[in-house]
Amino acid sequence: MPSARPYVYADGNVHQRKAHALLPFLQSQSQNTLTKLYSKPSSCLSIFRLLDPISRQLIMNLLWLESAIPASTMQAWVTREGKPVYTEALATLTKLHIFPNSAIKLAVVPTFKTSFRQAITGGGTSGSFGVPSEKDDKRSDVDIEFLDVFALERWETILHYMVSSGSGQNPTKPSVRVLFLLQRSGLMTTVGQGPLQITSAGFQFLLHSPHEQLWELLLQYLHLTEERQMDLVDVLGFLFMLSTMELGREYSTERLSKTQTAMLEDLVDYGLIWRRKPSSKGFHPTRLATTLTSSSPPLPSSIGNRSGPQEGFIVLETNYRIYAYTDNPLQTAILNLFVSLKYRFPNLVVGAITRDSVKKALLNGISADQIISYLMSHAHPQMRKNVRLRSCNPLLPVTVQDQIRLWELEKNRLKSQEGYLYTSFASQADYDFVLNYAKELGVVLWENPVKRCFFGSLDGHANIRGFIERRTGAG
Amino acid sequence: MDLSDAPQLSDASHLSVVLDLSPTQWHLSGLLSNKYPLSLNSFLSHVLAFLNAHLASQHENTLAVFGAFPGKSLMLYSSTLHNPELQSIDSNSYAPFKLVDSTIINRISDELDAIDQSEEEAPCALVGALTKALCYVNRISLPPPSNSSTSPNTRDSTVLPDPRILILSVSPDLSTSYIPIMNSIFSAQKLKVTIDACQVYGPDAVFLQQAAHLTGGSYLFLERRDALLQYLIMSFLSAPSIRQVLAVPTQDRIDFRAACFCHKNIIDIGFVCSVCLSIFCQPVPVCSTCRTKFPIKTLQRLNASRPNVPSLSKSGPPSVVGTPQSRTPASTRNLPFPGEQPLSTTPGNGNTPATNGSNH
Known part of the structure; x- marks a missing residue:
């Protein structure tokens, strides 16, 4: 039985999950x-x-x-x-x-x-649930494990490429079509002629659950359909058809429309389907595709199951230390976004959340809430057990949560506002007169009577300027 | 109402359905002399649509179907059971739906064909099916073995929220099954299982009303049998968390009558043993369950105060039918339990009349 663990958001608002993307x-x-x-x-x-x-x-x-x-x-x-x-x-x-x-x-x-x-x-003749391929005894059946490995590899290639784009490493590149989509969706961008760089939206994307990530990319794909002159109904219909298909079964491409045949290549790149070779007449949907409309994890064999339980792997202590039971390079790379890593063992990564590491993440456009919700959704079962047994709510140590939020606030200490500085008033009387007028309008942001200058906001400028001109004209 | 403690609205839910498949009752129900005749075939097509609707609601929803045949009950389908028989799928139907439909129909027709026509029909094993459904819920609500190392004692509540059992009955109450039904109800309460019941044909079912009431479910006596599917969807499809928003019909009157342990009659006034709380239809000198002897004076007094019910006085001396299980319903009620105290020291406390009604 699939066990669906709901993603818990930082604000504790669990019962009203937000509508599907x-x-x-x-x-x-x-x-x-x-x-x-x-x-x-x-x-x-x-x-x-x-x-x-x-x-x-x-x-x-x-x-x-x-x-x-x-x-x-x-x-x-x-x-x-x-x-x-x-x-x-x-x-x-x-x-x-x-x-x-x-x-x-x-x-x-x-x-x-x-x-x-x-x-x-049941019944009807629409054939909308996919036409299964004829059984062929010559070829061996594809087992589900193989499909899972394939989907996982494709998907992690994309994420890994994104996460390490700035670090100077050279991970395997996903296909050109995927890169194009990443660029169009604003998750990655080029600086001049240089290589693709991850954007702040991209960093945020990395911290989402796999299910959300998948739909985010597919939504971008849907937005592109018009430009690529594909029929939106066909595209959506095909995605929905995939989601009702059976894992491990081969389906025939014969009754697909032209648009849908064109989609096959893209979907292979994302890891949603697998084909023997690009020209073959059949395709297998992977778990990424068949769980599109469910809340079960799209990659059950994914993310750190090689050691440790699959639903959570992070232990966070009150002293800001973080123990991540994983050997997955992608997860280590994602943690590296906001944790300063200290040691690596075959199945364990140890690090600490420091001011600098969180600052770095904030600079990349990741918000404190996203860090906290990532830590929550990947918390180790041992941490969840503490909540149940000792009722030590909340899941993460309060000190750490608060400190991460405080570090975010630190970043927002300076507030900038555009405006005009008014200086060089001829007399004190002139200065007072204009200042009073500006105060009546409520646009004064700062004043210094000794230096006879004040700073007014942008939207008040036209009025003040007119006022001064009228005065100098009259005088 | 505080929704925050309620199970999450979009969680998966489990539904076990118990189908009463008594051939005699279905024959009677399909007769055209009924106001709304409903044959077994059309009943099954309604039920299958309902089951598919349950599976359609959420990818993770699970289902188990149990059939109650004369003298025999068995599991017809379950989501966890992998069924490799069906290999061919067609492009016009969703494969899981087709699997459910064909498995259930095949199993039912096999079983019905196997019934020996010449023998007299045994009573329908509805309780057996209900018990199997409860055992199944218990089994799947235990955490999967892979997680057992991390949490051996705590039951993972996320594995199975909101388990429900729906009983679709056509047979009249079988008074001999009072004790097993009550035992099932108490285990359902313990497992936090909601029992819904629908009497599709025949008279109102007293015990099913009690089952639904005691487990927070809903009991429905079907009036318009041709609209069975609509009734099922409106009243029984929604999980308990949805019922907080869209109400389901509840009962205004519940028949709380019990069956006596001696003759298995449904009684209006019964006599309860003060030691083990067994119920009898007439004052008895010795409790058949716990062998407590009651003072003769009390017996006389109680006999004198009885209303004249001729049918009960004819039914002969009480027979010994006590079973160890019959203690379970009794001890669950919060009534004083005198323990080993000899009854002779408390005369007049031997047999106390118990009345039916809302004092449960």
Whole structure:
């Protein structure tokens, strides 16, 4: 059984997880696009899974009804405490055009209803769940472990390339297409003619969970479709189809559209699918693809499972020492972003969180909250056990959390504001007169009566200047 | 209401479904003389759509289905059980759904074909199926063996939040199964399992009402049988955390009657042994469960105060049916337990009448 450990965010706001990253993108699409998308049962199923539980229940409640029901009837089922959640869910569904835009009657739009019913009961001729390849006895079956290794290697190549781009090492480069996407999405950038450099958005990206990272890249990919003259519905439909496929089975490319065939190459680069050779007629989806619409870890065999438990590997002590049970170079490199590493052992990295190391991270554009949430989501089970047994909340030592936040505040000690300095007033009276006027406007940021000068903000300048000109003109 | 303590809204949930597959009852239910006839076939198609809806909700949702056949119960499907039988998939249906549907249908038709027509039909093993469902929930809620080294004693609550059992029953109450049902209810409470029950056909089920009430589930007596799927989805699809937002129907009246230990009759007024809390339909000189002897005076007094129920007085001397298990329901209730104290020193306290009602 897959055990899904939810990512806990730093603010402790666990029960209301933020909506899936894809939903805003879908909401921004036209009704026409969405309706085309909803004609595929597999797309309906995948979108349904991305929704929040209340929306899912609402769709289910209405799915098998033939006619629309009054909104008040549904409202009667909602408890008083649940009202805000319910209203929010209705708004989401309306924006996605799953419910028609109406305040009086509730129903599921016919296209979605037909396709989703088909997804649940089976049947139809859409073929939207992927056409499996013919069994071929000549070739040996590909086992799931192999696919996991492949996906992991592809994915870590991308991340490792990003993390070590500034450090002067030369890791294996991902393919040109991946590099292009990284550059377009603003995660990496070139300085002059030099090599690609990671940006602050890229550093933030590294600290996200693998699932979020994957969707972030795919969203960028979706944004590019128009430019590359690909059909968005085809692209999305293919991603959703992948997410409903079975791991370890080979699927045929025969019934794919032209756009989708073109996508195959890109998806191989990201590690979502595996093909025997670029020209072969079949492909295997990897775990990265089949878990797209679930919350289970996309790379269960990933990240530090070679030694130590997979869900967490970091032990943080109150003396700022950090022990990371990992032998994974990628994870070590990510830790190196904000930890000053001291020793390395075959299965353990020891370091300390210092002022300098955190400053370095802050300069790279990583925020204190991101560091804390990364440490939380990768905390060692032993640390989680402490929370349960000794109820020593929170998970991370408070001193360390506070200090990291304080270091961030330190960076923000200076505040800059644009404005104008007014000097060389002829007399004290002139100075007072103009200063009073500026004070009435509330634009004075600083004043020094001895030197007869003051500093006014940018938006007050036009008025003050006019005022002085009028005075000198009059005098 | 504080939502922050509630299980996370988007967590996976487990559902065990117990199907009552008594051939006689399904034959009666499918007769056209009913107002809303429902045959086994259409019942199964509704249920399969419901099961798929549960699996559709979340990739990690797990499912187990148990069938109660005459005199026999067995597991029809479970998500953890890998089923290699089915190799062919087609492009028009989601593979996990198809696997569930075909496995369940095949197993049910195999079992029903195997039933010997000539023999008299044994009572349906609903309790057996329920017990198996509970055992299954217990098994999967234990942490997986790989983690056992890190946390041998603490149960990892993230592995299985919100386990639920849904009973779809068509048989009338079997009063002999009172004790095992109560035992199941108490184990369900201990496991924090919610039991939902739906009486699809036949009279209201007293014991299932109690099961749903005591475990915080919901009991539904199906009126419009042709709309079974809609009932199932509206009332039983949502996990307990969603029920805080979208309410589900609850019972306003619950039948709390118990069955006596001596004749397995459902009784309105019973007599409870003050030592082991066994329930009897008439005053008895010796408790059949714990062998406590009661003073003869008390017996006479109680017999005199009984309402005249002719059917009960005919039922003969109490037989010895006590089982060690029958202590479980009794000791769970917070009633005084006199221990080894000889009863003769407290005359008049031998058999106390217990009334049904809301004093549980």
